[in-house]
Amino acid sequence: MIEKIQISTDTGNSTVLLGEGLSNLIAYLPDTKIIVITDNVILKHYHTYFSEYNLIEIGTGEQVKTLDTIAYILEKLVEFEADRTSFIVGIGGGIVCDIVGFAASVFMRGLRFGFVSTSLLSQVDASVGGKNGVNFQGYKNMVGVFAQPEFVICDFEMLKTLDEKEFISGFAEIVKAAAIRNAKLFDFLETNYSKALAHDLEAIHYAISESVKIKAAVVEADEKEKGERKILNFGHTFAHSIEKIYGIRHGEAVSIGMMMAARLSQFKGLLKEEEVTRLEKLLVNIGLPVRLEIDKPKLLDAMKKDKKRDSEKINFILLDKIGNAIIYPMTIKEVEEVINDLC
Numbered sequence: 001m002i003e004k005i006q007i008s009t010d011t012g013n014s015t016v017l018l019g020e021g022l023s024n025l026i027a028y029l030p031d032t033k034i035i036v037i038t039d040n041v042i043l044k045h046y047h048t049y050f051s052e053y054n055l056i057e058i059g060t061g062e063q064v065k066t067l068d069t070i071a072y073i074l075e076k077l078v079e080f081e082a083d084r085t086s087f088i089v090g091i092g093g094g095i096v097c098d099i100v101g102f103a104a105s106v107f108m109r110g111l112r113f114g115f116v117s118t119s120l121l122s123q124v125d126a127s128v129g130g131k132n133g134v135n136f137q138g139y140k141n142m143v144g145v146f147a148q149p150e151f152v153i154c155d156f157e158m159l160k161t162l163d164e165k166e167f168i169s170g171f172a173e174i175v176k177a178a179a180i181r182n183a184k185l186f187d188f189l190e191t192n193y194s195k196a197l198a199h200d201l202e203a204i205h206y207a208i209s210e211s212v213k214i215k216a217a218v219v220e221a222d223e224k225e226k227g228e229r230k231i232l233n234f235g236h237t238f239a240h241s242i243e244k245i246y247g248i249r250h251g252e253a254v255s256i257g258m259m260m261a262a263r264l265s266q267f268k269g270l271l272k273e274e275e276v277t278r279l280e281k282l283l284v285n286i287g288l289p290v291r292l293e294i295d296k297p298k299l300l301d302a303m304k305k306d307k308k309r310d311s312e313k314i315n316f317i318l319l320d321k322i323g324n325a326i327i328y329p330m331t332i333k334e335v336e337e338v339i340n341d342l343c
């Protein structure tokens with residue numbers, strides 16, 4: 001059964017379609033020039049589903065999430081004679097969605113666009129919420145826009161062709177959603193993680209649906225991240241720096257970052273040790289990394305430059321229990337003092 005989740009914000013409305021199929025994409029497209037943008041891996045697996053449309057192919061990996069790729073897409077849009085009536089469809093994981101949302105939003109000051117979200121991480125997080133952007137000078141998501149895709153098709157069948165490590169990586173954002181906002185989802189994951197890992201449809205649908213609902217509610221309350229939306233960054237202040245230094249997958253870095261943030265929460269007397277252990281056990285059971293031999297000076301340096309820094313302080317997202325996050329501003333010096341206990 002297809003579940004529809006609506007997101008209404010100042011920059012537009014978006015419908016997330018859980019359980020819809022790529023094969024039904026046409027039902028959501030306007031009668032106008034359609035341009036599909038995807039990466040070479042998705043193209044290899046699924047090109048027959050969108051071979052009738054104008055196509056722009058990009059590469060994979062964080063190294064393609066740059067302004068150069070945006071310029072390449074804009075050139076191709078000119079070549080296809082795209083105009084303000086054209087419709088752009090991004091088909092791919094978080095990287096394709098982040099790039100396509102940005103390119104569509106700046107071409108001729110903004111074309112309509114939608115996504116077919118193909119990785120677990122993008123279905124639960126990256127394709128939802130209207131943040132689109134690219135990395136700049138090695139810093140994650142430094143340049144971008146807020147713009148909502150008209151639709152996000154989340155085809156659960158497509159998750160079966162996803163590399164196992166990529167699939168597992170997506171669970172990090174589900175655990176994050178549960179940890180910051182939904183203790184019931186956390187309990188569910190503790191009991192049912194193996195079913196979800198085995199692609200049990202009911203378990204996968206429930207986990208994705210609950211995560212998207214959490215993100216939708218937070219984004220509707222604070223689209224531009226003035227306050228509450230910051231809680232979605234639980235684990236991410238550490239993760240973005242870890243990702244930059246070690247080049248590991250986003251979800252893997254988020255998993256390590258969440259453990260560091262949980263230990264920081266415990267250190268600040270907010271979170272009980274049993275809760276930190278519960279988080280660690282769940283992440284380990286799922287197959288996510290929880291520790292890394294970290295070069296601490298490098299990490300602190302990267303964090304200093306993180307875009308989430310508010311003047312002298314960084315807004316850390318800490319937990320006071322599983323299911324509740326709080327925004328906790330700290331100076332880099334304060335973090336430096338405890339960094340050995342976090343790694």
Ligand SMILES: NC(=O)c1ccc[n+]([C@@H]2O[C@H](COP(=O)([O-])OP(=O)(O)OC[C@H]3O[C@@H](n4cnc5c(N)ncnc54)[C@H](O)[C@@H]3O)[C@@H](O)[C@H]2O)c1
Binds near residue numbers: 159
């Ligand atoms: N905008 C946001 O709010 C937001 C939120 C979270 C993460 N992100 C971003 O998302 C990115 C990570 O996304 P990701 O984990 O999806 O990585 P990704 O887009 O790199 O996809 C991972 C790999 O899986 C392949 N793939 C995707 N779907 C597939 C499928 N169905 N079958 C076979 N292969 C498939 C891709 O081609 C790629 O090689 C990061 O850049 C992160 O910063 C953005």
